[in-house]
Amino acid sequence: MAEEYWKRYRIRLKDAEAVRGIARAGQLVVQTLEMAAGHIRPGVSTEELNTLVHEFTLTHGAVPAPLDYHGFPKSVCVSVNNEVCHGIPGPRQLAEGDIVNIDVTSILDGWFADANRTFLVGKTDPEAERLVDVTRQCLALGISAVRPGATLGDVGHAIQTHAENAGFSVVRELVGHGVGHAFHEQPQVPHTGRPGQGIVLVPGMVFTIEPMINAGGWPTKRLDDGWTVVTADGSLSAQFEQTVLVTDKGVRSLTPFEL
Numbered sequence: 001m002a003e004e005y006w007k008r009y010r011i012r013l014k015d016a017e018a019v020r021g022i023a024r025a026g027q028l029v030v031q032t033l034e035m036a037a038g039h040i041r042p043g044v045s046t047e048e049l050n051t052l053v054h055e056f057t058l059t060h061g062a063v064p065a066p067l068d069y070h071g072f073p074k075s076v077c078v079s080v081n082n083e084v085c086h087g088i089p090g091p092r093q094l095a096e097g098d099i100v101n102i103d104v105t106s107i108l109d110g111w112f113a114d115a116n117r118t119f120l121v122g123k124t125d126p127e128a129e130r131l132v133d134v135t136r137q138c139l140a141l142g143i144s145a146v147r148p149g150a151t152l153g154d155v156g157h158a159i160q161t162h163a164e165n166a167g168f169s170v171v172r173e174l175v176g177h178g179v180g181h182a183f184h185e186q187p188q189v190p191h192t193g194r195p196g197q198g199i200v201l202v203p204g205m206v207f208t209i210e211p212m213i214n215a216g217g218w219p220t221k222r223l224d225d226g227w228t229v230v231t232a233d234g235s236l237s238a239q240f241e242q243t244v245l246v247t248d249k250g251v252r253s254l255t256p257f258e259l
Contacts, residue, residue: 001013001202001204002204005202005205009186009187009199010185010186011178011185011186011187011199011205012178012180012181012185012186013202013203013204013205014180014204014205014206014245015204018111018180018181018206019206019245019254021108021109021110021111021180022111022112022113022179022180022206022243022245022254023113023254024108024109024111025062025106025107025108025109025111025112025113026113026115026243026253026254026255026256027255028057028060028062028106028108028113029104029105029106029113029114029115029243029255030115030255030256030257031056031060032053032056032057032104032106033102033104033115033116033117033257034257035052035053035056036049036052036053036076036102036104037117037119039052040094040100040119040121041094041121041122042093042094042095042096042098042121042122043093043094044093044094045089045090045091045092045093045094046078046080046087046089046090046091046092046093046094046100047089047090047091049076049078049089049102050074050075050076050078050089053075053076053102053104054067054074054075054076057075057106060108061108061109062106062107062108063106063107063108064076064104064105064106064107065105065106065107065112065114065183066103066105069183071226072086072088072227073088074088074089076089076102076103076104077101077102077103077116078100078101078102078103079100079101079103079228079237079239080092080094080098080099080100080101081098081099081100081236081237082230082231082234082235082236082237083101083228083229083230083237084171084174084212084214084220084229084230084231084237084239085101085103085174085212085229085239086103086227086228086229087101087227087228088225088227088228094121095121096121096122096123097121097122097123097124097125097128098121098122098124099118099119099120099121099124099128099131099132099236099238100118100119100121101116101117101118101119101238101239102116102117102119103115103116103239103241104116105179105183111180111181112179112180112181112182112183113179113180113243113254113255114179114183114208114210114241114243114255115208115241115242115243115255115257116210116239116240116241117240117241117257118132118135118136118238118239118240120132127215128215128236130166131168131213131215131236131238132238134162134163134166134168134213134238135163135168135211135212135213135238135239135240136240136259137162137259138158138159138162138163138170138191138211138213138240139159139209139210139211139240139241139242139259140259141158141159141162142155142156142158142159142191142209142211143209143242143244143251143253143259144158144251145157145158146201146209146244146246146250146251147201147246147249147250147251148201148202148203148246148247148248148249148250149200149201150200150201151193151195151196151197151198151199151200151201152187152189152190152193152197152198152199152201153193153194153195153196153197153198154193154195154196154198155189155191155193155209156189156190156191156192156193156194156198157192157193157194157195159191159192159209159211160191160192160193163211163213168213168214168215169213169214169216169217169218170191170192170211170212170213170214170218171191171211171212171213171214171218171220171237172190172192172218173219173220173229174212174220174229175188175189175190175191176188176189176190176191176207176208176209176210176241177189177207177208178205178206178207178208179206179207179208179243180206180243185207187199187205187207189207189208189209189210191209191210191211191212201246202246203246203247203248204245204246205245205246206243206244206245206246206254207243207244208241208242208243208244209241209242209244210239210240210241210242211239211240212237212238212239213237213238213239214231214235214236214237215231215235215236215237216231216233216234216235216236217231217232217233217235219231219232219233220232240259241255242254242255242256242257243255
């Protein structure tokens with residue numbers, strides 16, 4: 001099976017050693033997100049969050065994967081309000097009512113793991129809170145669709161159905177991805193889809209599920225910095241992400257946090 005999936009899809013199925021390594025990296029990613037959560041408040045700058053993540057990662061013997069990745073200048077992605085993903089930390093200060101996504105990828109002993117969470121900054125608008133809640137639920141439903149014999153289309157369908165039933169939209173242009181040996185591997189993991197369509201899931205596959213859910217329409221645009229992706233209509237966007245393993249019987253999160 002491993003040889004077939006490599007030849008057919010360029011997907012590297014993970015053995016027990018790889019899973020242990022990715023899970024250790026994943027534990028650090030979750031700890032990093034928990035640390036950052038304690039600093040989310042009005043007045044903190046996104047640069048301060050970057051420094052905290054950078055120093056925490058190094059202190060724990062790991063390397064922040066985003067730093068210098070294709071020229072990305074910081075150690076973590078911090079995306080605020082209408083920023084969908086890949087926000088570059090800087091002087092911007094969080095304000096009461098913002099929502100902010102922190103996306104952490106760590107390299108520990110050569111293994112990569114990736115996860116993100118969206119946080120509320122102080123007291124937020126009820127609709128913003130609902131967007132964040134629905135996005136969290138979308139990730140949970142996507143993960144629950146993962147099992148041997150299911151397809152990537154099943155995962156995307158579970159996410160898309162829930163988001164659209166709630167009146168939100170799912171970003172199409174950006175997807176989840178394989179991870180473990182490298183930051184980005186095959187397969188690509190769409191967050192929309194049709195049941196039974198796409199690559200069939202088999203034990204040993206490791207990939208991220210990271211739905212980006214918009215309060216308005218799904219189209220996006222990239223800012224002149226070359227990285228930050230925002231909603232085309234200026235609406236709010238939220239995201240949650242975990243790295244998951246297809247097991248013999250179902251699914252295991254390698255970056256587990258409560259959903």
